[in-house]
Amino acid sequence: MLLTIGLAILVMLALGVCFAMLLGWANVAWKVDVPLQLRQLTDAMPGANCGGCGYIGCAEYAEAVFRGEAPPDKCPVGGAAVARHVAEIMGIDLQETLPYRPVVHCGADYDCRLKRAEYTGERTCGAANLVAGVQGCTYGCLGFGDCEWACQFDAVKMVNGLAVIDYDKCTGCGACAKACPRHIISMVPFKAERIVVVACSSKDPGKVVRSVCTVGCIGCGICQKLNELFTVTDNLASINYDHYDAQADFAPVLAKCPRQTLIYVGKPSAKDLAAVAGEELPERVEADFKTTVDDADYRG
Amino acid sequence: MGVVTEILMLGLATAVINNLVLAYFVGICPFLGVSRRIDTAFGMGCAVVFVTTLSGVVTWAISHFALIEGAPLVNWINSLAGASPDKPVVADLLFLQYILFIFVIAGMVQLVEMYMRKFAHALYKALGVYLPLITTNCAILFVCLIIAKRPAIGDSFLRSLVYSFFGGVGFTLAIVLMAGIREELDAADIPEPLKGPGITLITAGIMALAFMGFKGMAG
Amino acid sequence: MSDKKGFLTYLGQAWLVLTLSIAFGAALAGVEKVTRPRIQQNIKDFIAVRLVEVFGAGTTTAEPTVVKVTINGRERKVNGYPALRDGKRIGWGIEAEGMGYDTLTLLICTDEDVNVLKGYRVVIDAETPGIGDKIKKRKSFVDQFAGKDAAAELVAVPEGSKTTGNEVWTITGATYSSKKGVVGTINEVLPAVRPALRAAMKEGS
Amino acid sequence: MTEAKNKPEAPAAVIWPVAPGPHIGRARSTRAVMIDVVIALIPAMAVGIYVFGWRAAMLIGVSVASCVFFEALWQQLRGRRQTIMDFSAVVTGIILALSIPWTLPWYGAVVGAGMAILITKMCFGGLGSNVFNPAMGGRAFLQACFAAPMTTYVLKQGGIETLPAHAARVVDAATGATPLAVKATSALDLLLGTVNGSIGETSAIACVLGGLYLIVRRAASWRIPLAMLISAAAVGELNCLLRPQTALPIQNQLLSGALLFGAAFIVTDPATSPLSRRGRWIYGAGVGALVMLIRLFAAVPEGVMYAVLVMNITVPLIDRYTVPRPVGGPTPSPKPT
């Protein structure tokens, strides 16, 4: 009995000692310090791996931040909280930025969009965008919902052929903006519960717009006259969000617009509002409205 | 039968006919978990081949030196205790088998990982990430136990070596094929509830059916 | 802690592992001592049950005689369980591994000096239910082995043809199990084991 | 000024329906292709029913019915467009029935159909997405389920006689008795189908006819069967050279068993075979070789089904590594895989 126990202990001990030695030694000799910071950073990420940060996944982004190549506030999902957390891990002070949120620069649902043809092709915006005459307006929403498909937080819903964004679900990752082949979704800085947007992207002359849409901007310039925030360039009104003032009263402009092109959208979450309390605004991202891919060469 | 042919036959039998995953259900967790993309699956496979071979050999050595009946260590003790060979005081130490084996495997996996991280960073990037998973991949322990328990294999070092190596190869084969299929299925309209492990298991099932065709081929 | 304080530090860090090793080693040794006899008894009983089936009631068995034999080139250990009736050995139960449709283990029963087959039992198998497992279930197949000459080769003939002398018929649809598995294994093991067992007995007595 | 909404300007001109090019196309649809297969299968069915009698017909009926039913059911439950009209389920049903022995009880056909359609086809996303050949998936399941009835063939004419026994009269049963083993079976018998086996595989002529029809109608690629037959013959001959004692006359190797049936209808299943031409040669050759290897060395009576399933596993990899070189060479920076 004792002998067996003794032997057992002996063997175990022998092996234990060997490995203890080996591992202990290896642990020192072959030390590669996975920096604590990096580990913390990786933990800090939401782990949605949505790519909204422009990196392949959360881990990639974490490394980029660690290498100081990326700013701490790129993660739209995590938003301000994560940004702050990341910043303090990195021991840098973070200049808070606004929550960018997508707005759809088109306000025409199926009833407002005229000259819609029966279309029997691949039913995605990307495909339909390459076929002439699916609908009269070549700028506006096509209504096949590529953006809806792209949004992994299902924050985009197609309402009677028009993309509508649910700002409670939206995390601002920008996937929808990337997905839209007509580039009518742009990410703008939300500094208020609701902001005014120009719900049209058509640069066509008013006459043409009228012939294809009942709500599109005809570039009449009334808004320009009434409010200096608005500028009309090639037949399309746009808002300068740099000087956008949430408190200002837009009622007159909205009332005067002959086409109800100017609408309020949005309602960012409380977290975002906290994050943006009293910040001065960075440049707004300019959306460039393309009508179609310009490198598709004409054949036949 | 020439040694070479014998080895080949055993290898074939181990890797294909008695495939670890499809015939013995071991190493299923990584088989389900790490089979999304071909390259990662292959990386995992390589790591497994490496570790099975290593631990197969080491555990064989340990058994034959210390554990089995009539192993040098046991004999030595008995002789110390002045026991007669046919009435040994300590028959064998097989009751330490599991604990020692897993001890060795875990320890070695960790060593290998540290070593790679330090000296073979490229390799580490490729395989290293899988190593921690491997400690809890029962394929490894299974191979070691088979070697220890089936005299037909465990009695000869060579056969043990071949078995452990091709066991790993079999795992790699299965997981890479599965990865190929899963990449194909990315585009398929699979019912939501079945996506992921569900369809993978079903695929594995049909694979197992297919591999029944090799029954009785070897030995 | 990049500075090397020598190996003792490592042992220091590993104190937990070491104490655990000791504790578990001891504990397991204890467990072993308690369970070992029972386990071996279990195995013996398991064999005994099958021996009873072959040699009739009242048969018991004891520690197996282990013989080292070389079968087609490979060294193997084979357990020969004695079949005892009131203390006296009346035959052998030879535990042999073989390959049928899948690997299987047989208990080949012979008389005390391995001249006459008494029959066989399947100890471990993975043969297909409905096909291969006929080698366990088909009484007519199993029984025909009793009384065959263990010194000579068994000759397999297809099912249905009548058998003479040392011929046994094999189950159609299950050739692999019946012919390769049972007949094959017996033919392969007995010739090697017989002399070994006899030798073992000689020096035993 | 909301009246803009109320009275939208009428469209200027009539709007024509728009669709992407090309605007003309070949008339043949998926259904047409599948119906071609059914037509090609008629001779095999006829011979099968002639040899094995009404039970064969019953099995075919049951199998087809259950296949169609299961597919319809699934699409219904999933709330998807009904797809039974593309006839692929019918093809599956027929091929499944033709690949089982006529003695199998009717519920066998139902179980097989369930496995084939529900598990092997629909779970993977239905027509075209299935990795494994549904009929063979179903058959493999049956074979593993009801091994005994699936592997003992009972000869119809000349009363009841188990095939192995039939074999035993001719050769020593060691070789795993299937009509393969029967040196004496005359090539003529094999051609006409007056030999034993699964319902559909008995008559070589029927299979060849069906196969040629498929190829001529371009319903099936000629490359796969061609490759399969060549490699099977090659392996068989090689075996004759190396192990003469197990040698079989080449016509028996090729004409007997399910080899021709498989070559004509099973390996040609487009959904489960590679796309590229090189891939198809590889696939066919692989199946052919495996069939012979399994016949010669494994413990199972017939290799075609297993060979097909095993090669199905490899199809994605084959496809991946036989991407054809585009005319004009690879694009400047193709992503290395």
Place this chain on the structure above:
Amino acid sequence: MAETSLPGAAARFRYGILNDNPTYRQVLGMCPTLAVTATLAGAFTMAAATAFVLIMASIVVSLLRHQLKGHLRILVFTLTIAAFVTFVDRFLAAYMFPMSRTLGPYIPLIIVNCIIICRCEVCAAHQSIPVAISDAVGQGVGFLLGLTSIAVVRELLATGGFFLNEADPSAGFRLIPNWPNWTVMQGPAGAFITLGVLMGVVNLISRRKRR
């Protein structure tokens, strides 16, 4: 995220059974799951054995959780687990011999059953003994449920009843008279397919619930 605090005992217990059921949610410990579920008896035994090891290991690890060293952590876990597994193995061999024969080499594989290490890592190594225990029990029960569900389907289809035994017809009870045994269900293929389908069903149901 990192800052979320660890759930307490009750939560752990519930999670183990439902939200992260080892079989259907974490998809861990698949090997024994597939290997021993050919029969209910096997499933029960395996589940019990695993649960036992899981609980004991959790306790020990939780006890030592403050002493754990980075590079030796895994070693400690495996040591502990292996010791208890050996114990179970011997116990079965000694007192439930037939069962230990059928479960064969899969008992030792409990050592590497991913669940156990996973639980040690996730829970025991960070939380107090009571929590660790309740977690272990929860996981154990969850595992039991997983195994049983599979075994029920497989054994029923394979034999048409439960606990049947050709040797003596009296044993067990037959649900479906003269059922054509689906022998495939006893083998790997049957196991994989059954589990795959069940997994689909479970997901379906749980999704319905969430709606």
Place this chain on the structure above:
Amino acid sequence: MSSALKRLGGSGSFARGVHPAGRKELAAEGGIEVVPTPAQVAVPLLQHTGAPCEPLVKPRQQVALGELIGKADAFVSAPVHASIAGTTQMPSVTTLPNGRHVRTIPIKAAEEQLSAAELWQDTFGGDWPTDGLDNYPPEQIVEAVHAAGVVGLGGAAFPTHVKLTRNQAKPIDTLLVNGCECEPYLTADYRLMLQAAEPIVAGGLLAARAAGAERIVIAIEDNKPAAAKRMAEAAEGTDVDVAIVKTKYPMGGERQVIPAVLDREVPTGGLPRDVGVVVVNVGTAAAIAAAVLRGRPLTHRIISVTGDGIAQPKNLLAPIGAGYGDLIAACGGLKETAGRVIAGGPMMGFALAELDVPVTKGTSGVVVLTKEQARSSEETACIRCGRCVDVCPLGLVPTKIALACRHGDWETARRYYLTACIECGCCAYICPAKIPLVQLMRMGKAMMPKK
């Protein structure tokens, strides 16, 4: 196999491809007619591949036929000219059939216009010298072609002067005049070759001179023997070869016709120039001649208006910017069986949503199909039959690429060489599952992240 092919080493065919019914008999026989000047034309400012033009005219300004009304400074671009005499209107926009949204300059027709006879006379009529063309300096030719706003009339509508400009790095040895017209139904090039062979030859010689090619080959499919004969006569005494190639779609594609005739493979992502070849369409050749020898800008082109849905199929000489409606009217209007109006050929053309869209320099035809003829669009899943693989003239695996594009799996799309696709339509033509393969490819090309 014609003697020319033997000399040039081409096999006269290319691998794979399809054989759609030609249906060229519909409009092949009648001679080319001149469209009566429409009341108004809308000249698009972007008709070509490249930079759009800026308008040079103000609204309500008198313009004469051929007067320059828009130009761009970019090199890869082509000026546009007034295609009728009249007064310009307020600039507007239109959506061309290929989905491109462009600005147009509408021109209301003046009373007096050139008569049909005169127009024909100074576009294609008269005699065209074939010798003495060598003393035109290349630069002058290119300049003239540029000024005339000549672009590829074969489809790509690529500014021709760019093609003709010499490039030391990539010397040209062969000029291929593309008279294949492989698209079903279309017969514009065919009629042109019959009725205006001389300007084609002259244009060919000039183009060759400009590009520095010492060899000139006119490639014609073997279903147009008459055209081949006519061209051969016209080329008499010049060193212009006529090569007869197999009738097979898309023989006209430059990546098909060059291997077929010269046995050279245009590298993927490259240009014919990379293998020392310039390909110009026959119409382009004629336009070059007109531009250089007569200083005539490209204001009109020949357009096949054909198909079973049209009353009287014809080939028309139409002013650029005329509406499709005008052309159809000139052919007796649509039958009520008409189901689909296509700008271009049925294989590569684009369905029209409405008819008041202007034709451009690239428009080679208007095909009106009946509802039955139009390819059905009820789609089943891909059965992986591999027919698309068997017909793709570039040896791609269309189904893989298309489905990858559908799922936004760009890595796979790249691995299967999405960018090599020429959108010829063979795969979708043959596909039994009726999958819109080509559209998916185009979508993929548009949506695939550039990198």
